[in-house]
Amino acid sequence: MPELPEVENIAISLRPILEDQTVQRITCRAPQILKGPGAQRRSAFLKALSHQHITAVTRRAKRLIIGFQNEQAMIFQLGMTGKFLLHDNEGAAHKHAHLQIALNGSQEVHFIDARRFGRVWLFNRLDLRNPDTDMLDAGMGPLGPDAPTISRKAFLAILTTTRPVKTLLLDQSRIAGLGNIYVDESLFATGIHPATPANTLDQEKAHTLHKHIKAILKRAIRYGGTTIMDFANPYGDMGRFHKRLKVYGRHRQSCTKCNTPIKRIVLAGRGTHICPACQSQ
């Protein structure tokens, strides 16, 4: 499930493939995944992108942004299973290749999403220097500061709520980019129980949590992200971070710190992994 480190790696891989290239044609086989101002007239939107130059491939939180010379833009929310794969134009496309970008030459980049939770937002005009305001105009959810670069001050400011700290960290409007995996990992690293009300964390715990979130995301980016089920970069390479997970997906295995079996609980409707000894409430 792509969280920020996975999307960052996709952006890193896609950039040299797409940037400064000219689009030949973009086709969409699953119009229901299209959202935003351009979705109403999707045929016209996609048609206008033929022969357009791709000027930017960027990321904000878990969103991947592709910008074109004429200021049209597409923003991908990958949902659970969204990914991109290179397709050489020979042979059948993947069953779930919902959106296909054909470049000049035989190269194609396909957006593939089996579960179809992913969305592609179409913007007729997007200011890539400050996309946040445009995203909001289009009805995309508001985003808090990006988790890898959030300042200590801003982080402390979001903790002033009685909500469970896990719920808070998953709330993209407060802090953007974390998902279930990296929240569980960050809370374990800090020794915090996920149900702890955010405003009861003392100064030291809050600082340590802030530090661990940034460090874990940074390491996950460096290791190419985490592959649980589907994630892969456009070349089909899997992330290498899953070997370094300490609690996520390690139900009943022993804690790397104290050997206590890792427990799986449900919090905020999400599978939540903790060491019951290291993360007391």
Place this chain on the structure above:
DNA sequence: ATTTCATCCTGGAGGC
């Protein structure tokens, strides 16, 4: 204001 719940989806896992 906050939290829970249903919804969207398919493929993989586990039970029998």
Place this chain on the structure above:
DNA sequence: TGCCTCCAGGATGAAA
């Protein structure tokens, strides 16, 4: 081997 049921969860929007 195969059929069935259950479940994963990012984001959203309604309901409690």
